Structures are given as structure tokens and as C-alpha cells.
Amino acid sequence: MHPLGSQDATSTGDRSHLGALGDLPGLDRFGPRPLADLHRHLDGSMRAQTLRALAAAEGVAMAEIPRFFAGMGLDAALACFALTLATLGRAEAVAQVVDEICADAAAEGVGTLELRFAPQLHGQPGEPTPDLTRMRRMIAAAAEGLAGRAGLLLCALYGEPPALVEALVDMAIAHPAVVGVDLAGGPAAGASFGMADYGPAFQRARRAGLGVTVHAGEGRPPTEIAVAIAQLGAQRIGHGTTLLADPRVVDLVRERGVTIEACIRSNVHVGAIATPAQHPIGALLAQEVRVCICTDNTLLSAVDAPGEHALARTLPGMDDAALLRAIGHGHAARFGREGGR
């Protein structure tokens, strides 16, 4: 087992254990700065004490802070969000959590930050879902919390009706704090809609000057990555752990200058890779694929940006120069309203 595997299995409670990473050989939590983190979910990255306080205020029963663990699978990981989302049904809570995540990221040495969320998932019990007016209110609250410190991405979800995704793109275009759109979650068996059904909406977002990123190849076949790029216009890919399995898709990613958002411990948690050492970041960088290092969910995976960068440095094929290249790819791949990077 990789030395960090036991940390994954025992990650409970607060974030104090993160400091222990610095005690492992070869890990330096005080490495290059500033870092970039382009893939951080609002509803998976709130502070533990804020989650507790909001749960108490909202009457949400919570025996303990939900945490991912190695090999739990994507469905079980996604189920953890039900608890955090139950505390984030009010716009004020969304604004508070976004403000705190920006402060946390700054304290981690992150100079380039993008936060993402699915406004259609935020609401009070009994309210209709989705509600377009409430979604706009949630986007405005997130923008208020950001206060210009990060870019905001709106997440469509695998399986949603294309009409809802079109509405989300309308909202993304309309709000100046939104710099891009994402497709998150994962494909479900028997779903009425697949990734390609969102092509027109995502291509429209691209034409309007928004960035496009897609969760793809998260342990699933690399054809998904090719569809995300060719049909949805993705400039970045969330995870893409299977990319190396198809050299033609590697060529496509390289030719288009697509950046892979690597979230190493998240990938171990959902079972896309068995151990951090199986992550292809070193091999991808060696093949001149652009890869940046991201956290995904700082609360649920019990990670932070310095820890994920330190972990990446220890992986096969990585050295100081490769780590610096990955950090540079992160800064360069940030989305702006001018049409991506």
C-alpha cells in the first residue's frame, strides 16, 4: 500500500492531520507558490465547523462530518453531497461558504482559484427543484462570496434534461462572475440523456466566451474524454485518469491544448485508481500533455492544495521541474470571459 493510503482510510475529524504530510520523506508542504486550483467544489469544500453550525441551524441531523475513503466508489462519494447540500439551501449560507473557501485557498498559497457548484441543487426542503429564480439567487450569492477572488463555474449534472442545461448556460452567460461551465456527477445506467446531448448548450457557452470543462474519463473509458472535447468543446477535463489507454485521445488532448485537472486523492477515493502511485500525471507530463493539480473536495477528501501538490511530487515520473510545469499549466488554464485561457 502507498504510504498515504492509511491516511486516506483514517481521515476523520478536523484538518489537523494534513500537517503530517510534511513529515513524509520527499514531501515539502512549503514548496513553490503561488499554486493554482481550478477544480474545487463549493459543496465539498466547506469548513467542518461551518458545516456543523449550518447543520445545527437548519435542523439537519449529522452524527459526524462526512468523509470520503479509498475505493468507496463514485456513487457513494456523490451521496455524501446530500448532507452538505442540505445545509446550503439558503443564499446566505452559500455566500458564507464561498467567502470562507476563498480565504482558505489564499492561506494555502493558491493564487489562481476557480470554484464550482450546481445552483439547481440548492434549496429548502419542500421547494420545487429546480427553480430558475432561486438558481439565479444562488449564483448571485456565490458571486457575492467570491468578491472577485476566484472564478465561478456552474455545473450541469450528468442525466439532466438538456433544457435545464440550456437554462444554466443562459445564467452563466448573464452573470459576469461566471467564467465557465462544467458537467459533473457521472453517467447513470438507463439515463435518458448522455453527454453528447449537452453539446449544443456547451458549444453555445463557448461561443459566448465562457470556458468549458467536463468531468470525463474518471475511471471510465477515454472515449468520454474525446466526446467532451469534440462535441462539448471542453478546454479542460476533470480527472481523465484513463486518458493514456487511447493514444488517439492523447493526441487529441495534446493537439487542442486541453488541460487535465488532476485530483489525485479524489481519484483514489472514488476508485478510479487504486493508489496515488497509479495516477498517470508523470507519464502525461512526459508526453507533453498539460496537467494541473487540483483538490476537488477539500472537506470530503480531507485535502488541501499544498498537500496535493506535495503528493504529486512523489509520484512516478515526477520531479521538481515536472511539478513546476503542472503549476504553470494550472495558472495558464484559468478561464476568463474572453473565451477561456
Ligand SMILES: [Zn+2]
Ligand atoms: Zn469534481
